[in-house]
Amino acid sequence: MPPSLRPLLPALLCAGLAHAEPMKLADYLALSGPAPTLTLAYGKAPSQYAELFRPSGPGPFPVAVLVHGGCWTRQYGGIVQLRNLAGALQGHGIAVWNVEYRRVDEAGGGYPGTYQDLNAALDLLGAQATAQQLDLRRMVAIGHSAGGQLVQWLAGRSRIAASSPLFQSAIVPVSQIISLGGLADLRREQALIKSSCERDLVDLTGLPSAQRPDVFADTNAAELIPNGSHTTLITGELDTVSPPRVAHDYAARARAAGDRAEVIILPGASHYDEVAAGSPSFRLILPAILRALALDEADSLPKRNRID
Known part of the structure; x- marks a missing residue:
């Protein structure tokens, strides 16, 4: 937990977050x-x-780019x-850019199609930015589970070799990443x-x-570091799909490579609490999102909750 959140933990626990x-x-x-x-x-394609x-x-x-999980399949x-x-x-x-993509059990999904879909979705976001008044200088990509792998991969796209089908010469850069129960290290987490x-x-x-x-050279987020990104890995204490160890291991590897x-x-x-705005966990997740966007928490309050 970052130092800025440690003073809040007792109050959050008393409010029932842990219970x-x-x-x-x-x-x-x-x-x-x-x-x-x-x-x-x-x-x-229907999913594009x-x-x-x-x-x-x-x-x-x-802007927050959201990328869902579901074990890369349509089942979940x-x-x-x-x-x-x-x-x-x-x-x-x-503003939220909620991305759908072809999954491994859809025609064209998997390698390279799923990754190419993420590339294309970010390209479209860049093309819409002016018309929709989107400030891409303040952007965070947030992915859950399999989506965590994909947003962590997005951060390293500039390191992909030109010989790869996933290479793009011009990309919409994403340097702020929030991975919610992500499964990003494909090489080291194969068994999991x-x-x-x-x-x-x-x-x-x-x-x-x-x-x-x-x-793994062009698919594994952990092979595409350092890339100048700041990754916040957020995981439920009781997460059995992507246990806390996974977050700690990836963070240590990223820091050793020189990334934050x-x-x-x-x-x-x-x-599943990791993506539910009604869950008590959101009290810890929202401040992390606001920090990634360099937003003051008071300025981001819904209008009905503001005291001007």
Whole structure:
């Protein structure tokens, strides 16, 4: 936990953060939120689109890019559940770009399609920034579970070799990353990903070839550091899909490489509390998002809660 949050912990615990009933998968699947302001396609496939949640009033607005999890498959929900978090952030004056993408069990998903979808979704965000009054200089990418892997990968795209199908010469840079129960280190966490998601890594990395002998070189976020990013890894104390050890291990590796990384453990929380705006865990997650966007907490309060 960063020093700035340590003084808050006793009050948060007394408020019931550690004693709330941890969410289960069924609770997560029941999550929903408001309808987006706008839905825009970045490709022709049904899953190639993003939802914009634009705050009311004039911009420019800071931006949170949301990337859902679900073990990279369609089985465990995704973009609909993250509307819960999107609506909460919209209420705090933050524009949200909620990204859908082709998953490994969809035509064109997996390697390289899933990663190319993230590239295209960020390109579309860049193209819409002026018209939608979005301030991309104040941007954070937030991913949950498998989405944590994808946003951590986004931070390192500039290090991908030109010979890779995932290479782009011009990218929308993302240097502030929040990974919620992320499974980002594909190489070192193969066994965990297999046990948690029943996922063979070949779906995410593709097969080796003479031109690409190391399948982790362009897919594994941990191979693309240092990249100048600041990663906040937030994990529930009771998360069994991506346990706290995973966050600590990745943060240590990132810091050793020269990047900034910190870990926040959510007391009494599961893998699913991490993305629920109604969960007590949100009291620790929201300040981390505001810090990543260089926002003052009082300035980001919904208008109904402000005392001017």
